[in-house]
Amino acid sequence: MASLKDLRNRIASVKATQKITKAMQMVAAAKLRRAQEAAEAARPYSERMGAVLANITQAVGGGGDAPALMTGTGKDDVHLLVVCTAERGLCGGFNSQIARFARDHIRKLLAGGKKVKIICVGKKGFDILRRDYAELIIERVDLREVKTLGFVNADAIAKKVIQLFNEGGFDICTLFYSQFKSVISQVPTTQQIIPAGVSSAAAEATDGGNAVYEYEPEPGEILSDLIPRNISVQVFRALLENAAGEMGAKMSAMDNATRNAGDMINKLSITYNRQRQAQITKELIEIISGAEAL
């Protein structure tokens, strides 16, 4: 049985931990709000981009002059997976969820006889995937130093991907990230970015589809300018969603931790009080029985 002093120390240390987790929860809440705002602010751009892209695709009509980024190489032998995770842990199952999702996907691809290459964005996903697929990871993007996620960060990743594509490094590129549903729910998601599939829903949604556009310069040229940019935008959106998801996951994880620490303190205090009481009773018995013996 632990002594009273041990129990006292134990309680003090759990209290200190609780303070830390509480503080982390509050920090995560503040950051979450900012991340959500950033994600919201980025939405108009990607929406417009989707609409314009759908529009222009119609104009080009998927003809022979559509750039390779859009039509793909016509094969699906080599897959590039861009796995986006967080830089830091302590956010519940957030990172492992994405990593597990990616791992399942990789296993399926490998079983199908495909070749797989991985680009890891974020340290945590790299740490997890390295255990099983170290030889498949070709690149690791570190965003640890980045304080506020900017478009430049996403652009740099997208440029790398495009360069690799132009060198014939892969046929199909898929983005793995966590979609931010709500603070307590983040859904791991895949999105194919090369070849860029333009959703038919987006194409229908554009009312300008019937307008006869004039293009400056030629549609094909605009398209070849647009598609790399669209890839950057998709990556950017994924990163922002991830950032918001990470903070949401961290917030609920830290909330849980704070509550657990509270429970623990309660239990420890009860044990402490009981033991103190027991000790007092024991001392009393000793005194009384000593007096009776006289």
Added chain:
Amino acid sequence: MAEAFKFELVSPERLLVSEQVESVVIPGAEGEMTVMAHHAPVMTTIKPGVVTVKNAAGQEERYVVFGGFADIVPAGCTLLAESAVAVGDIDRADLARRLQEAREDAADAKDDQARTKAEQFLSQLTTLEGAILPA
């Protein structure tokens, strides 16, 4: 008084402008153009330059954009810029950095086509710098 139309200036990070305006001057890839209400549908890429927005009240505001493209329909105009800032907030260090990068790109270009492209970009940037920085 010219008719107003809806103008939106969007950068990946945020929506900068969304208001009723009278006219907008866009640095199109094939020359500057002024967009007013009921413009014919045009889609154009834009080069680094200054976008001048004249809002419904007649006040002019200027924004620096670094590439992007514009989608113009009779009902409005959407400008998707790669990065955009108000002229007043331009960061000189950032501009200098972009210039430096463009210079390096031009120097490193492997083939003629890439070099022409890089040099074009560089000259656009230089023009831009001259246009917004008071001498």
